[in-house]
Amino acid sequence: MNNLLxxxxxxxxxxxxLIVYLIFNKSNNKAYNKAYNEAYNKASNEAYSPVSDVxxxxxxxxxxxxxxxxxxxxxxxxxxxxxxxxELDLGFDIERWPAVFTxxxxxxxxxxxxxxxxxxxxxxxxxxHKEIWDDFIHSDADYIVIFEDDAxxxxxxxxxxxxxxxxxxxxxxxxxxxxxxxxxxxxYVLNKKAAQVLSENxxxxxxxxxxxxxxxxxxxxxxxxxxxxxxxxxHWTQGxxxxxxxxxxxxxxxxxxxxxxxxxxxxN
Numbered sequence: 001m002n003n004l005l006x007x008x009x010x011x012x013x014x015x016x017x018l019i020v021y022l023i024f025n026k027s028n029n030k031a032y033n034k035a036y037n038e039a040y041n042k043a044s045n046e047a048y049s050p051v052s053d054v055x056x057x058x059x060x061x062x063x064x065x066x067x068x069x070x071x072x073x074x075x076x077x078x079x080x081x082x083x084x085x086x087e088l089d090l091g092f093d094i095e096r097w098p099a100v101f102t103x104x105x106x107x108x109x110x111x112x113x114x115x116x117x118x119x120x121x122x123x124x125x126x127x128x129h130k131e132i133w134d135d136f137i138h139s140d141a142d143y144i145v146i147f148e149d150d151a152x153x154x155x156x157x158x159x160x161x162x163x164x165x166x167x168x169x170x171x172x173x174x175x176x177x178x179x180x181x182x183x184x185x186x187x188y189v190l191n192k193k194a195a196q197v198l199s200e201n202x203x204x205x206x207x208x209x210x211x212x213x214x215x216x217x218x219x220x221x222x223x224x225x226x227x228x229x230x231x232x233x234x235h236w237t238q239g240x241x242x243x244x245x246x247x248x249x250x251x252x253x254x255x256x257x258x259x260x261x262x263x264x265x266x267x268n
Contacts, residue, residue, distance in 0.1 A: 067142040069166070074099050074128045079149040082244055089153050090162070092145075097132055099149070100124035105205035126209045129185065130202060133195040143169065144190050150244045151177060151186040154229055158240040165227055165240070172197075172222040173213075177241030182217075182226060183210040187241035194222045 073083055075096040087094050102124045129146065136144040145166070153159065154177075162176060172194035177187035190198070201221075202212050217224045227239045237243045 068140060070136060070139065070141040070144040071095060071147075072097055072132050072136075072144060073147040073149055073151075074125065074132070075149050082152060083147075083149050086147065086152055089156075089159070094147065097128060100128045100131075102127070122208060123204060126202065126204050126206075129209060130199060130204070133190070133199045136190070137192060137195050137199060142191065144195070145176070146185070146188055146190065147241075148186040148243075151241050152244055154240055154242045157231065158229060161227075161229070162240050171225040173217065173224040175224065175226045175239060177237065177239040177243070178226050179237040179243065181238070182214050184237065184243065185210050185213065186237075186243045187239070197222050 071092040072095040075083055076099040104123050132146055172191050174189040178184050201216050206212050229240050
Protein backbone atom coordinates (compact mmCIF):
# COMPACT_ATOMS: atom_id res chain seq x y z
CA MET A 1 0.00 0.00 0.00
CA ASN A 2 2.81 2.39 0.90
CA ASN A 3 4.53 1.69 -2.43
CA LEU A 4 1.25 2.27 -4.24
CA LEU A 5 0.87 5.64 -2.55
CA UNK A 6 4.51 6.51 -3.15
CA UNK A 7 4.28 6.05 -6.91
CA UNK A 8 0.54 6.38 -7.51
CA UNK A 9 -0.01 9.85 -6.06
CA UNK A 10 2.80 11.59 -8.01
CA UNK A 11 1.66 9.84 -11.19
CA UNK A 12 -1.89 11.03 -10.58
CA UNK A 13 -0.63 14.59 -10.07
CA UNK A 14 1.34 14.46 -13.34
CA UNK A 15 -1.71 13.04 -15.14
CA UNK A 16 -3.96 15.82 -13.82
CA UNK A 17 -1.41 18.46 -14.80
CA LEU A 18 -1.23 16.97 -18.27
CA ILE A 19 -5.01 17.01 -18.73
CA VAL A 20 -5.28 20.62 -17.51
CA TYR A 21 -2.44 21.70 -19.75
CA LEU A 22 -3.90 20.02 -22.82
CA ILE A 23 -7.33 21.55 -22.22
CA PHE A 24 -6.01 25.11 -22.01
CA ASN A 25 -3.22 24.74 -24.56
CA LYS A 26 -4.59 22.56 -27.34
CA SER A 27 -2.37 24.06 -30.01
CA ASN A 28 0.85 23.62 -28.06
CA ASN A 29 1.11 19.94 -27.15
CA LYS A 30 4.72 19.98 -28.33
CA ALA A 31 5.58 22.25 -25.42
CA TYR A 32 4.42 19.62 -22.94
CA ASN A 33 6.28 16.82 -24.71
CA LYS A 34 9.46 18.87 -24.64
CA ALA A 35 8.95 19.71 -20.97
CA TYR A 36 8.27 16.08 -20.10
CA ASN A 37 11.39 14.82 -21.86
CA GLU A 38 13.66 17.50 -20.42
CA ALA A 39 12.34 16.96 -16.90
CA TYR A 40 12.60 13.18 -17.23
CA ASN A 41 16.23 13.43 -18.33
CA LYS A 42 17.12 15.82 -15.54
CA ALA A 43 15.42 13.67 -12.90
CA SER A 44 17.18 10.56 -14.23
CA ASN A 45 20.58 12.25 -14.27
CA GLU A 46 20.13 13.30 -10.67
CA ALA A 47 19.15 9.77 -9.63
CA TYR A 48 15.58 10.76 -8.81
CA SER A 49 12.56 8.72 -9.73
CA PRO A 50 10.72 10.19 -12.74
CA VAL A 51 7.62 10.31 -10.55
CA SER A 52 9.35 12.22 -7.76
CA ASP A 53 8.63 15.76 -6.63
CA VAL A 54 11.73 16.92 -8.51
CA UNK A 55 10.32 15.60 -11.77
CA UNK A 56 6.93 17.22 -11.23
CA UNK A 57 8.53 20.57 -10.37
CA UNK A 58 10.76 20.43 -13.44
CA UNK A 59 7.76 19.78 -15.71
CA UNK A 60 5.94 22.75 -14.23
CA UNK A 61 8.96 25.06 -14.43
CA UNK A 62 9.62 24.29 -18.09
CA UNK A 63 5.96 24.54 -19.11
CA UNK A 64 5.69 27.94 -17.45
CA UNK A 65 8.79 29.30 -19.18
CA UNK A 66 7.96 31.58 -22.08
CA UNK A 67 10.35 31.65 -25.02
CA UNK A 68 12.15 34.99 -24.88
CA UNK A 69 12.08 37.02 -28.10
CA UNK A 70 14.18 39.94 -29.22
CA UNK A 71 13.34 42.18 -32.17
CA UNK A 72 15.96 44.10 -34.12
CA UNK A 73 16.08 46.23 -37.24
CA UNK A 74 19.06 47.41 -39.26
CA UNK A 75 18.20 51.07 -39.27
CA UNK A 76 19.05 54.10 -41.37
CA UNK A 77 17.57 57.52 -40.74
CA UNK A 78 16.28 57.85 -44.30
CA UNK A 79 13.80 55.04 -43.67
CA UNK A 80 12.66 56.19 -40.24
CA UNK A 81 9.00 56.43 -41.33
CA UNK A 82 9.01 52.84 -42.61
CA UNK A 83 10.53 51.52 -39.38
CA UNK A 84 8.15 53.60 -37.24
CA UNK A 85 5.20 52.17 -39.17
CA UNK A 86 6.48 48.60 -38.84
CA GLU A 87 6.95 49.02 -35.10
CA LEU A 88 3.48 50.51 -34.72
CA ASP A 89 1.81 47.75 -36.73
CA LEU A 90 3.49 44.90 -34.88
CA GLY A 91 3.42 46.38 -31.41
CA PHE A 92 7.05 45.44 -30.73
CA ASP A 93 9.76 47.61 -29.27
CA ILE A 94 12.29 46.99 -32.00
CA GLU A 95 15.99 47.48 -31.25
CA ARG A 96 17.40 49.91 -33.81
CA TRP A 97 20.84 48.76 -34.90
CA PRO A 98 22.78 51.25 -37.01
CA ALA A 99 23.27 50.46 -40.67
CA VAL A 100 26.88 49.99 -41.75
CA PHE A 101 28.12 51.77 -44.86
CA THR A 102 31.44 50.72 -46.34
CA UNK A 103 33.01 49.92 -49.71
CA UNK A 104 32.91 46.47 -51.28
CA UNK A 105 35.87 44.16 -50.89
CA UNK A 106 38.31 44.68 -53.80
CA UNK A 107 37.81 41.20 -55.24
CA UNK A 108 34.01 41.15 -55.02
CA UNK A 109 33.35 41.86 -58.69
CA UNK A 110 31.32 38.66 -58.90
CA UNK A 111 29.53 39.44 -55.65
CA UNK A 112 26.20 37.97 -56.70
CA UNK A 113 25.06 35.42 -59.22
CA UNK A 114 21.99 37.60 -59.68
CA UNK A 115 21.68 41.33 -60.32
CA UNK A 116 24.06 42.79 -57.75
CA UNK A 117 27.40 42.20 -59.46
CA UNK A 118 29.07 44.89 -57.41
CA UNK A 119 27.19 46.32 -54.48
CA UNK A 120 28.57 49.24 -52.47
CA UNK A 121 26.18 48.76 -49.55
CA UNK A 122 25.97 44.97 -49.36
CA UNK A 123 29.23 44.34 -47.49
CA UNK A 124 28.08 46.77 -44.81
CA UNK A 125 24.72 45.01 -44.68
CA UNK A 126 26.42 41.68 -44.01
CA UNK A 127 28.48 43.25 -41.22
CA UNK A 128 25.32 44.72 -39.67
CA HIS A 129 23.52 41.35 -39.67
CA LYS A 130 26.56 39.61 -38.17
CA GLU A 131 26.75 42.16 -35.35
CA ILE A 132 23.16 41.38 -34.37
CA TRP A 133 23.74 37.60 -34.56
CA ASP A 134 26.79 37.82 -32.32
CA ASP A 135 24.99 39.93 -29.74
CA PHE A 136 21.99 37.57 -29.75
CA ILE A 137 24.22 34.51 -29.24
CA HIS A 138 25.48 35.98 -25.98
CA SER A 139 22.07 37.09 -24.74
CA ASP A 140 19.40 35.28 -22.70
CA ALA A 141 16.85 35.38 -25.53
CA ASP A 142 15.67 32.19 -27.23
CA TYR A 143 14.76 33.78 -30.57
CA ILE A 144 15.49 36.97 -32.43
CA VAL A 145 13.37 38.51 -35.19
CA ILE A 146 15.52 40.58 -37.54
CA PHE A 147 14.23 43.16 -39.98
CA GLU A 148 15.87 45.40 -42.52
CA ASP A 149 14.58 48.95 -42.65
CA ASP A 150 12.70 48.40 -45.91
CA ALA A 151 10.36 45.80 -44.39
CA UNK A 152 6.63 46.24 -43.93
CA UNK A 153 3.74 43.86 -43.39
CA UNK A 154 2.07 42.74 -46.62
CA UNK A 155 -1.34 43.86 -45.43
CA UNK A 156 -3.37 44.22 -42.26
CA UNK A 157 -4.75 40.73 -42.87
CA UNK A 158 -1.44 38.97 -42.19
CA UNK A 159 -1.07 40.12 -38.58
CA UNK A 160 -2.83 37.05 -37.13
CA UNK A 161 -0.65 34.82 -39.34
CA UNK A 162 2.54 36.50 -38.10
CA UNK A 163 1.36 36.01 -34.53
CA UNK A 164 0.54 32.36 -35.13
CA UNK A 165 3.91 31.66 -36.75
CA UNK A 166 5.90 33.32 -33.96
CA UNK A 167 3.99 31.22 -31.47
CA UNK A 168 4.66 28.01 -33.39
CA UNK A 169 8.24 28.07 -34.67
CA UNK A 170 9.52 24.68 -35.83
CA UNK A 171 12.70 25.51 -37.77
CA UNK A 172 16.09 26.97 -36.88
CA UNK A 173 15.47 29.85 -39.26
CA UNK A 174 12.07 31.15 -40.32
CA UNK A 175 11.59 33.62 -43.15
CA UNK A 176 8.55 35.80 -42.40
CA UNK A 177 9.35 37.51 -45.68
CA UNK A 178 11.46 36.47 -48.66
CA UNK A 179 11.75 37.08 -52.37
CA UNK A 180 12.28 34.98 -55.47
CA UNK A 181 11.32 31.99 -53.29
CA UNK A 182 14.49 31.62 -51.17
CA UNK A 183 16.29 34.97 -51.13
CA UNK A 184 16.29 38.29 -49.21
CA UNK A 185 16.82 38.92 -45.50
CA UNK A 186 14.35 41.68 -44.72
CA UNK A 187 12.35 39.68 -42.14
CA TYR A 188 13.48 36.43 -40.51
CA VAL A 189 13.65 34.63 -37.18
CA LEU A 190 16.65 32.77 -35.74
CA ASN A 191 17.15 30.47 -32.81
CA LYS A 192 20.53 30.24 -31.09
CA LYS A 193 21.72 27.32 -33.22
CA ALA A 194 21.02 29.16 -36.47
CA ALA A 195 22.69 32.34 -35.24
CA GLN A 196 25.80 30.42 -34.23
CA VAL A 197 26.00 28.60 -37.57
CA LEU A 198 25.50 31.78 -39.59
CA SER A 199 28.01 33.70 -37.51
CA GLU A 200 30.65 31.01 -38.07
CA ASN A 201 30.02 30.44 -41.77
CA UNK A 202 28.98 33.73 -43.38
CA UNK A 203 31.91 35.66 -44.83
CA UNK A 204 31.95 39.43 -44.90
CA UNK A 205 33.82 39.37 -48.21
CA UNK A 206 31.82 36.62 -49.82
CA UNK A 207 28.77 36.28 -52.01
CA UNK A 208 25.63 38.26 -51.33
CA UNK A 209 24.40 37.57 -47.80
CA UNK A 210 21.15 35.93 -48.86
CA UNK A 211 23.00 33.67 -51.30
CA UNK A 212 25.46 32.59 -48.58
CA UNK A 213 22.60 31.79 -46.21
CA UNK A 214 20.79 29.86 -48.95
CA UNK A 215 23.93 27.74 -49.46
CA UNK A 216 24.19 27.05 -45.71
CA UNK A 217 20.52 26.02 -45.53
CA UNK A 218 20.87 23.76 -48.57
CA UNK A 219 23.82 22.03 -46.88
CA UNK A 220 21.46 20.81 -44.15
CA UNK A 221 23.37 22.37 -41.23
CA UNK A 222 20.26 24.27 -40.18
CA UNK A 223 16.59 23.90 -41.04
CA UNK A 224 14.58 26.72 -42.58
CA UNK A 225 10.98 27.57 -43.35
CA UNK A 226 9.84 30.11 -45.93
CA UNK A 227 6.44 31.27 -44.72
CA UNK A 228 3.91 31.46 -47.53
CA UNK A 229 1.00 33.83 -47.93
CA UNK A 230 -1.53 32.11 -50.14
CA UNK A 231 -3.81 35.13 -50.12
CA UNK A 232 -1.04 37.62 -50.82
CA UNK A 233 -0.75 39.62 -54.01
CA UNK A 234 1.44 38.35 -56.83
CA HIS A 235 4.79 39.99 -56.39
CA TRP A 236 8.55 39.43 -56.49
CA THR A 237 8.62 39.80 -52.70
CA GLN A 238 6.75 37.08 -50.84
CA GLY A 239 5.58 35.88 -47.46
CA UNK A 240 3.90 37.89 -44.72
CA UNK A 241 6.36 40.78 -44.68
CA UNK A 242 7.33 42.45 -47.94
CA UNK A 243 10.12 44.78 -48.99
CA UNK A 244 9.14 48.33 -49.82
CA UNK A 245 10.15 49.90 -53.08
CA UNK A 246 10.47 53.21 -54.87
CA UNK A 247 6.92 53.15 -56.24
CA UNK A 248 3.75 51.07 -56.27
CA UNK A 249 5.24 48.69 -58.81
CA UNK A 250 8.20 47.88 -56.58
CA UNK A 251 7.28 47.07 -53.01
CA UNK A 252 4.47 45.80 -50.87
CA UNK A 253 1.91 48.41 -52.01
CA UNK A 254 0.59 48.29 -48.46
CA UNK A 255 -2.54 50.33 -48.03
CA UNK A 256 -4.70 50.48 -44.89
CA UNK A 257 -5.59 52.64 -41.92
CA UNK A 258 -5.01 51.99 -38.25
CA UNK A 259 -2.90 49.40 -36.49
CA UNK A 260 -3.38 46.08 -34.72
CA UNK A 261 -0.83 44.78 -32.24
CA UNK A 262 -0.14 41.07 -32.51
CA UNK A 263 0.21 38.81 -29.50
CA UNK A 264 3.34 36.76 -28.89
CA UNK A 265 3.23 33.65 -26.69
CA UNK A 266 -0.55 33.66 -26.62
CA UNK A 267 -0.50 30.13 -25.21
CA ASN A 268 1.00 31.31 -21.90
